[in-house]
Amino acid sequence: MSEYVLRTRALSKKYGRDYAIQEINVEIKRGQIYGLIGLNGAGKSTFMRAVTGLVLPTGGEVELFGNTGDIALQRGRRRIGQSIETPAIYPNMTAEQNLEIQRIISGVPDKSTVKKTLESVGLADTGKKKAKNFSLGMKQRFSLATALITNPEFLILDEPANGLDPKGIIETRELLRRLAHERGLTLLVSSHLLDELAQVATHYGIIDKGKLVKQLSAEQLALETKQHVRIVTNDCAQAMALLKERFGITDCQAVSANELWVREQIHRTGEMNTMLVKHGIVVESIGVTEQRLEQYFMQLTGGGHA
Amino acid sequence: MTTLLSAEWYKLWRGKVLHVILLCITAQISLQVFAEFYGGDSPMQGQYGVTMPAGMSFMMQLWFSAFVGYFIASEFPNGTMRNSLALGKYRTYVYVSKLFAACVAVAVIYLVSSIVATVGFSLAFGFGDMSLLEFARFFSWNYGMQVLFHWGFAALLTLIAFISRSPIMTVLVNLAYVIGMLALPTFLTALGYFDVYKCFPDYYVMFFENLSGDSAFIIHGAAMSVAYLVITCIIGCIVFKRTDIK
Numbered sequence: 001m002s003e004y005v006l007r008t009r010a011l012s013k014k015y016g017r018d019y020a021i022q023e024i025n026v027e028i029k030r031g032q033i034y035g036l037i038g039l040n041g042a043g044k045s046t047f048m049r050a051v052t053g054l055v056l057p058t059g060g061e062v063e064l065f066g067n068t069g070d071i072a073l074q075r076g077r078r079r080i081g082q083s084i085e086t087p088a089i090y091p092n093m094t095a096e097q098n099l100e101i102q103r104i105i106s107g108v109p110d111k112s113t114v115k116k117t118l119e120s121v122g123l124a125d126t127g128k129k130k131a132k133n134f135s136l137g138m139k140q141r142f143s144l145a146t147a148l149i150t151n152p153e154f155l156i157l158d159e160p161a162n163g164l165d166p167k168g169i170i171e172t173r174e175l176l177r178r179l180a181h182e183r184g185l186t187l188l189v190s191s192h193l194l195d196e197l198a199q200v201a202t203h204y205g206i207i208d209k210g211k212l213v214k215q216l217s218a219e220q221l222a223l224e225t226k227q228h229v230r231i232v233t234n235d236c237a238q239a240m241a242l243l244k245e246r247f248g249i250t251d252c253q254a255v256s257a258n259e260l261w262v263r264e265q266i267h268r269t270g271e272m273n274t275m276l277v278k279h280g281i282v283v284e285s286i287g288v289t290e291q292r293l294e295q296y297f298m299q300l301t302g303g304g305h306a
Numbered sequence: 307m308t309t310l311l312s313a314e315w316y317k318l319w320r321g322k323v324l325h326v327i328l329l330c331i332t333a334q335i336s337l338q339v340f341a342e343f344y345g346g347d348s349p350m351q352g353q354y355g356v357t358m359p360a361g362m363s364f365m366m367q368l369w370f371s372a373f374v375g376y377f378i379a380s381e382f383p384n385g386t387m388r389n390s391l392a393l394g395k396y397r398t399y400v401y402v403s404k405l406f407a408a409c410v411a412v413a414v415i416y417l418v419s420s421i422v423a424t425v426g427f428s429l430a431f432g433f434g435d436m437s438l439l440e441f442a443r444f445f446s447w448n449y450g451m452q453v454l455f456h457w458g459f460a461a462l463l464t465l466i467a468f469i470s471r472s473p474i475m476t477v478l479v480n481l482a483y484v485i486g487m488l489a490l491p492t493f494l495t496a497l498g499y500f501d502v503y504k505c506f507p508d509y510y511v512m513f514f515e516n517l518s519g520d521s522a523f524i525i526h527g528a529a530m531s532v533a534y535l536v537i538t539c540i541i542g543c544i545v546f547k548r549t550d551i552k
Contacts, residue, residue, distance in 0.1 A: 052392040055550040077394030084392070085552075088385030092322040100320075104313040105390050146389060 002066025003029050005154045005186040006051060011060035013046050020046040022210045023060065028188060028203070033180050035201030036190040037297055043210040044190040048084050048156050051188075053077055064154075078106075081152030083160065087143035091132035095123050095142055098131055099149060106150040113149055121145045122171065136163030144172070148179075155179065156188045161196060169196060176200050198293040208301040225296050229262040229269050230289045234282040236260050246275050255299060258284075310395060310403035317407070323377045324411055327369050331415060332422050334365065339426035352428025353436045356448045359419040363511045364484060366419070367459060371480030373411050374463040375473035378404045382471035387551055398543045401468065405539060408460040413453050420449055451514060455527050458507030458534035465538040468546050507534055 010023040021043040028034045038044045049055040051062055053074070061068055064076030089098050099114045118124045121141040126134075134142065140163050147155055160176070161169045177200055179185045191197040204221055206214040216224070233239045236254040243249040243262060251263040262272070266288050273286045318324055335358065342349055350358065359366050381387040381404075390400055424445070436444065462483075467476045487508045494500045503509045510527030517523040 049551070052388075053394070054388055054391055054552075056548065074394040074396065077392065080392065080394075082388070082392045084388065086385050088388050090317070090321065090384065090386060093320060097320050101313050101316060102389055104316055105309050105395070106393055107309045150393065 002063075004063065005030055005032075005065060006188065007063040008047075008051070009061045009063070011047070011050055011062060012058050013043075013050055013055055014058040019210045021050065021207075024207070024210075024212045026205055026212065026215065028186060030186055031180065031184055032203050033176065033187045033189065033201050034203045034205060035197040036188060036205050036207060037194060037197065037293075038190070038207035039301060042207045042301075044207055045085050045158055046210075047207065048082070048158055048188065048190070052080060052082050052084065052156060054084070078150075079153045080156060081147030081150055081154070082156040083140075083143040083147045084156065084158040087139040088146065089131040089134075089139065089142060092130055094128055095126045095131060095134075095145075098142065099145055102146045102149050108149060108151070117145045117149045120148065121175070137165060137168050140164055141168070141172075144175070152185070154186045154188070158190050159192060160189060161191060161193055169193070173200055194293045194297055206297060206300055213300055221293070221296070225293065226263065227266055227288055229266050229272065229286065231260040231262065231272070231276070231286045232258055232284040233260060233276065234258060234284075238279075239276055239281050242276060242279055242281070243272065247272065255295075307399045307403070310390060310399055311406055313390070314403050314407040315410070317377070318410060318414075321377065323373055324414065327373050327411075327415060328418050331369055331419050335359075335419055335422045336426055338362075339423070339430050342427075343430040349431045350427045351431055351434035352424050352426075353434035353441050353444070355422075355424030355427045356420040356445045356452075357515055358423035358427070359416055360448075360452050360511060360514055363508070364488065366415070366456070367484045367508075368477075368481065369415060370408075370412055370456070370460060371463055371477050371484070373415070374408055374460070374467050375476035375480075377407065377411065378464060379467035379471060379476040380473045382551070383473070385552070391551055397546045401464075401543050401546050402539065404468075405461060405464045405535070405542075408464045409457050412456045412460045416449065416453050416456065420445070448514075448518070451518065451524065451527070452511065454531050455507055455510040455514065458531035459511070461535045461538040462507070465542045465545075468542050468549075471549075505530070507531055 004027060006026065006028040008024055008026045010025065012022050012024070013020045024047055036044050036047070046055060050057045062073060064073055065079060067073055067076045090101070095118055096114055099118060103111070103114055115124065121144050123138065123141055123145060126138070131139070131142065140160060144157070144160060147157065161172050164172060173196065176187060176189070180187060189197065189201065201218060203217050204215070205212055231239060236258060239260055240252050240254065243252055247265055247268065249262055249264050253261045255261055269286055269288060273283055276283050391397065463476070463480060466479050470476050470479060487506065490506070491500065491503050494503050504526065507530060510523070510530060513523070514527070
């Protein structure tokens with residue numbers, strides 16, 4: 001049995017002349033919660049669609065549960081649950097009827113699975129309400145139910161918290177954690193709520209303009225976003241030069257026109273301040289801080305909103 | 307494959323589309339019976355009710371296209387097409403299961419129309435003098451052949467639904483097709499190529515009432531319908547296999 005649930009090799013999808021995703025190499029091991037981060041249009045959904053066989057890649061290869069090739073890959077997809085982009089529902093049917101269809105398609109013999117699954121996502125009491133009258137949050141939760149009814153080993157969720165209220169977000173987060181721990185599920189999750197994602201993900205892939213710019217574990221991310229000295233000043237270039245000359249600091253980065261991050265000698269913040277002021281540099285603020293996932297992402301992709 | 311067919315069967319009966327269309331057809335035929343009863347010029351005995359839907363094939367085809375548009379093509383904008391494909395179901399099987407649903411719907415719509423017409427005209431003008439056995443034979447033959455001929459049309463509709471991937475586009479394209487088919491015989495006759503019309507299922511639907519005793523006509527019609535089913539299915543599967551699903 002392969003330790004990898006998903007591996008892609010140079011996976012690409014082109015629309016006309018433009019690449020939606022380009023040569024993406026992702027590796028997800030069993031039990032990992034893999035957070036896929038990217039701006040709108042970065043290629044997250046296209047990547048998920050290519051993995052689930054909804055779009056046909058123009059290049060590269062997908063390996064699921066160690067299987068490649070058309071037939072084996074389709075067999076592998078039977079072990080996947082997915083919810084990609086807009087929730088897929090029959091608008092004139094109830095939640096129970098919608099889920100019953102999914103149960104029949106996936107060949108789950110036990111009819112009681114429908115009610116149990118609806119209970120697990122908090123939709124057991126929707127009764128005869130038609131799916132077209134559901135709120136976005138209810139649709140999202142229903143979407144999660146369609147992904148779960150097949151009892152999948154690998155769950156692919158695109159923006160599962162989209163449209164949920166704070167309570168719903170917390171519940172979804174707890175559900176994902178529970179699924180990962182109790183059922184040993186592997187998850188591939190994309191989200192705009194990066195700090196929310198940071199609370200569940202064990203690994204990350206950062207995708208920008210169709211390319212995977214970084215793949216790292218939560219531990220590696222913690223190291224990369226480790227504590228640093230944040231200096232807000234009027235002259236970043238001069239301040240950097242002085243820090244290098246006086247303190248021998250090399251790991252120093254201007255993150256914007258007036259903000260510097262120093263990742264060395266963070267215990268000497270006071271001395272740095274005194275030295276900079278002595279040399280006529282205006283220090284508006286200085287202090288030790290920790291980088292958030294959101295800031296790290298912006299730094300890697302050059303800004304914008306995830 | 308069986309799971310996909312079962313799902314289509316479930317959707318047919320639990321969904322709204324087929325029920326709404328059946329209601330509309332029942333209302334339409336009932337109105338026609340009333341119109342005939344109150345001064346129409348072609349009263350019909352109930353025993354011939356099964357031939358009535360053939361006489362209104364233009365409307366029947368529009369109802370079929372509404373069904374295919376809102377039952378099959380709507381799966382694309384609703385996103386529900388993803389649910390089976392992402393579960394590793396083969397696209398050929400998915401296509402065939404939708405074609406199966408379209409064929410079942412055609413059979414049901416035709417059956418309900420025939421029954422409503424039979425009952426309606428019987429109430430209005432009497433049933434007629436056929437024995438029960440004679441009537442059963444007449445009804446089954448007419449119903450069976452009409453359904454078979456309409457399956458060719460249903461196959462074409464399904465292909466259009468998979469190409470257009472939009473309910474409204476499916477209905478509009480089919481409307482254009484049905485209107486085109488009304489004009490085609492005159493156009494082809496003027497050009498001296500009327501035989502070309504025999505390549506369309508509409509020809510067999512249109513002339514069934516007059517040529518139902520002609521075995522060559524029946525064999526050609528059946529062969530043409532099967533050919534439509536097979537050819538559109540092959541084209542549809544090829545197209546669908548190359549389609550990206552949003």
